[in-house]
Amino acid sequence: MSSPLDSARPSEIPFRNPGWAGNTGQFELTEAEVRGDEYIGARALDGGHPSGAPAFPFMLVERNPDAPLFEGPYKTRFEKILTRYPDVQGALIPVLALAQEVRGHVSPSTLQEIAQLTGIPEAEVRGVASFYTMLNKRPVGRFLIQVCTNISCNLCGGDEVLHAFLEYTGTELGETSEGGVFTVTEVECLAACGFPTAVQINSRYYENVTPAGVPALLDRLRTEAR
Amino acid sequence: MSESATKPMVTATLDGRTVTVPKGTTILQAAETVGVWVPHYCYHPGLSSPAQCRLCLVEVQGAPKLAPSCVTELQEGQVVHTESPKAKEMRQGVLEFYLANHPLDCPVCDQSGECKLQDYVHAEGRVHGRSREPKRGFGRDDYGRDVLFYGDRCGRCTRCVRFMDEVAKDPRLTVVERGNRSVIDTFFEEGLQGSAFAGNIVDICPVGALVSKDFLHKARAWDLDHSPSVCPNCSQGCNIDLHVRDDVVQRLRPRANLEVNHHWMCDYGRHRYEWMNRQDRIEVPVVGSSADGVALEWGLALRQVADRLANAPQPVMAVASASSSNEDLGALAHLVRALGGGEIVFRSERAEKEIPLPGFPTLTRRYDLVPNRMGAEILGMTRVGKDDGTGGLEGWAAHRGTLLVLGDELRDVGVDFGPSAGLYVYLGSYPTPAASSAHAVLPVTTFAEGEGTFANVEGRVQRFWPGVRPPGLARPAWLVLAALVERLGGAAVPESAEAAFLRVAELAPELQGLTYEAIGTQGALLNEPVALPGSRS
Ligand code: SF4
Ligand code: SF4
Ligand code: FES
Ligand code: FES
Numbered sequence: 001m002s003s004p005l006d007s008a009r010p011s012e013i014p015f016r017n018p019g020w021a022g023n024t025g026q027f028e029l030t031e032a033e034v035r036g037d038e039y040i041g042a043r044a045l046d047g048g049h050p051s052g053a054p055a056f057p058f059m060l061v062e063r064n065p066d067a068p069l070f071e072g073p074y075k076t077r078f079e080k081i082l083t084r085y086p087d088v089q090g091a092l093i094p095v096l097a098l099a100q101e102v103r104g105h106v107s108p109s110t111l112q113e114i115a116q117l118t119g120i121p122e123a124e125v126r127g128v129a130s131f132y133t134m135l136n137k138r139p140v141g142r143f144l145i146q147v148c149t150n151i152s153c154n155l156c157g158g159d160e161v162l163h164a165f166l167e168y169t170g171t172e173l174g175e176t177s178e179g180g181v182f183t184v185t186e187v188e189c190l191a192a193c194g195f196p197t198a199v200q201i202n203s204r205y206y207e208n209v210t211p212a213g214v215p216a217l218l219d220r221l222r223t224e225a226r
Numbered sequence: 227m228s229e230s231a232t233k234p235m236v237t238a239t240l241d242g243r244t245v246t247v248p249k250g251t252t253i254l255q256a257a258e259t260v261g262v263w264v265p266h267y268c269y270h271p272g273l274s275s276p277a278q279c280r281l282c283l284v285e286v287q288g289a290p291k292l293a294p295s296c297v298t299e300l301q302e303g304q305v306v307h308t309e310s311p312k313a314k315e316m317r318q319g320v321l322e323f324y325l326a327n328h329p330l331d332c333p334v335c336d337q338s339g340e341c342k343l344q345d346y347v348h349a350e351g352r353v354h355g356r357s358r359e360p361k362r363g364f365g366r367d368d369y370g371r372d373v374l375f376y377g378d379r380c381g382r383c384t385r386c387v388r389f390m391d392e393v394a395k396d397p398r399l400t401v402v403e404r405g406n407r408s409v410i411d412t413f414f415e416e417g418l419q420g421s422a423f424a425g426n427i428v429d430i431c432p433v434g435a436l437v438s439k440d441f442l443h444k445a446r447a448w449d450l451d452h453s454p455s456v457c458p459n460c461s462q463g464c465n466i467d468l469h470v471r472d473d474v475v476q477r478l479r480p481r482a483n484l485e486v487n488h489h490w491m492c493d494y495g496r497h498r499y500e501w502m503n504r505q506d507r508i509e510v511p512v513v514g515s516s517a518d519g520v521a522l523e524w525g526l527a528l529r530q531v532a533d534r535l536a537n538a539p540q541p542v543m544a545v546a547s548a549s550s551s552n553e554d555l556g557a558l559a560h561l562v563r564a565l566g567g568g569e570i571v572f573r574s575e576r577a578e579k580e581i582p583l584p585g586f587p588t589l590t591r592r593y594d595l596v597p598n599r600m601g602a603e604i605l606g607m608t609r610v611g612k613d614d615g616t617g618g619l620e621g622w623a624a625h626r627g628t629l630l631v632l633g634d635e636l637r638d639v640g641v642d643f644g645p646s647a648g649l650y651v652y653l654g655s656y657p658t659p660a661a662s663s664a665h666a667v668l669p670v671t672t673f674a675e676g677e678g679t680f681a682n683v684e685g686r687v688q689r690f691w692p693g694v695r696p697p698g699l700a701r702p703a704w705l706v707l708a709a710l711v712e713r714l715g716g717a718a719v720p721e722s723a724e725a726a727f728l729r730v731a732e733l734a735p736e737l738q739g740l741t742y743e744a745i746g747t748q749g750a751l752l753n754e755p756v757a758l759p760g761s762r763s
Binding site for chain 2: 125
């Protein structure tokens with residue numbers, strides 16, 4: 001699998017944002033390298049919600065559960081992350097996110113590797129990873145479909161949308177469909193309450209989703225998956 | 227008080243009472259000094275305070291919000307109400323939350339009767355819960371070693387997590403997941419294997435979430451008598467309580483002593499109590515050799531033994547035990563002296579390594595696996611034999627003089643002990659083949675049945691109290707030995723263990739000036755200028 005960072009992209013503007021990432025001068029990194037591929041450029045064209053992309057840059061990247069952790073550009077990013085925090089505990093969440101970017105989910109053995117890499121006790125790494133629902137503790141499909149069923153979306157039919165997704169993907173809640181294509185989960189408020197029902201698929205937001213629109217949406221994703 | 231001269235003090239009003247405490251004292255601790263007990267879960271005097279259980283909320287007059295008293299420092303002139311309607315209402319609300327998912331299985335819960343949740347809800351909780359949601363369930367998890375976790379009972383106070391992290395320095399527990407699914411766990415199946423101090427988390431868990439497998443369903447808390455004692459399993463001398471039901475020791479629990487064991491004890495010591503419940507006991511004095519020995523009442527037995535001791539063949543040699551109290555050992559030394567003097571030896575087990583508690587290394591499982599090596603040595607007794615507590619008595623088989631044994635079962639020597647002795651008196655608690663050639667076998671009480679003192683590895687003399695009634699005619703060794711001394715024309719029998727202790731000081735200048743009162747429940751250093759009770763800060 002070729003790393004997405006291998007190919008030069010037009011959006012690779014030199015990274016200058018000391019406020020955000022603490023540019024120590026130690027690394028010559030582009031913003032894409034720091035924030036993750038897929039962050040810049042692609043989002044608007046895809047109709048994604050801008051707020052989702054920076055938070056979940058990893059979700060569009062090809063993932064390989066057996067890939068070595070933090071090699072090549074990921075190693076650079078891992079080291080960069082460690083310099084951004086006063087102590088290694090602070091770096092744990094972004095490191096976990098980076099591991100998920102590489103492997104798609106954080107398995108117990110991934111947690112163990114991270115504990116070794118950072119020197120944080122294994123139990124604590126597990127505690128932190130388990131706290132955050134955005135870290136997948138089990139393998140998920142190529143498309144992680146997160147349907148909001150919190151108040152606004154719920155009032156406007158979030159539950160029906162969720163059931164439509166389950167029905168048309170033929171999966172159970174949290175399970176992965178055949179071929180590893182879809183995983184459907186229920187989430188709390190996605191902060192897109194003005195456009196219920198909000199659905200986040202990998203890093204993209206889909207708004208005003210209705211049960212009737214679900215089959216077409218899934219078809220589009222299936223095409224992408226090929 | 228010299229304290230007030232060096233430390234600034236603050237004075238405030240707490241529930242209408244005036245309290246004066248050093249600056250920096252929390253409201254919760256200040257309240258304790260005037261006998262006001264504020265409910266709390268997450269605060270523990272041996273751990274850091276995360277202020278997360280919200281059970282210790284109190285009203286500070288003038289403050290907009292209730293304050294968590296475990297971390298809020300008392301300020302000069304503050305007026306604090308721990309029992310105001312506002313504070314009570316708030317705590318009631320918090321308690322209702324604790325019960326929202328609690329299984330209320332007190333009838334089968336080991337903590338019942340000593341459970342903080344039970345106590346607090348009983349004192350100030352709602353009579354009926356209002357939650358109509360189904361309760362979520364976790365079931366139980368085996369953490370390995372002696373620890374069992376009942377997830378549904380846990381209140382997430384994280385005392386256990388902080389103990390493993392801060393005190394055991396082995397951060398193996400953590401809170402996994404969040405919200406009402408959060409649960410205490412280790413790294414998946416790792417468990418607590420290999421931890422030498424994990425048993426303490428069972429003690430500090432304020433509810434029945436962490437329970438001891440050894441104690442599981444053995445006794446109800448309200449049936450247990452607690453007697454203050456000292457762990458007899460190594461020379462650290464951790465302060466403990468014997469928890470006893472029907473004269474059977476059910477478990478050992480640490481008792482706070484900030485200079486010895488803080489609030490903790492080691493698992494090695496904690497689980498070595500079964501011997502205190504041994505049922506094979508010497509119960510009556512027997513005088514005469516094993517073939518023609520007769521059981522006698524004490525008066526006759528003592529007279530006959532004393533008569534023979536009056537013409538004790540020389541030389542006199544004695545085997546003592548470093549598990550005996552200073553009182554017992556001192557009385558033995560007095561008897562040997564009354565017989566004209568002689569050598570006293572003891573054998574004791576020694577471990578290969580020490581096991582320090584990393585967060586409080588003053589507490590270390592010591593090399594010497596006996597509680598009173600120090601006491602035996604200041605009384606001039608010599609340690610012989612190997613580190614497993616055997617050997618060292620090779621030349622004794624041929625001994626033709628007088629032999630005295632106190633406490634040592636001499637398992638490794640067996641029937642070969644003392645066959646040619648002119649006079650052999652065995653004082654012990656358990657029948658042993660080594661006593662078969664004895665001319666008299668006298669039953670003495672065990673550590674759990676008597677009162678006395680041990681001197682620990684740093685020279686701290688500590689008292690223990692009886693927790694179990696002795697069987698049959700067993701009597702404290704100091705009493706038996708002093709009675710023999712009296713019949714040999716020596717001093718009168720001391721009336722109490724305390725009087726016996728004072729007599730030990732005649733033999734050991736290190737003990738001079740110490741009294742039971744001065745030793746109290748927290749011990750006193752050998753020959754330390756003794757502080758009056760209560761003045762110890
Ligand atoms: S198991 Fe006990 S000590 Fe640990 S967090 Fe739960 S209630 Fe507190
Ligand atoms: S350290 Fe020694 S005295 Fe303390 S509990 Fe362990 S064995 Fe007993
Ligand atoms: S409730 Fe669905 S996005 Fe806020
Ligand atoms: S004891 Fe104060 S918040 Fe827990």
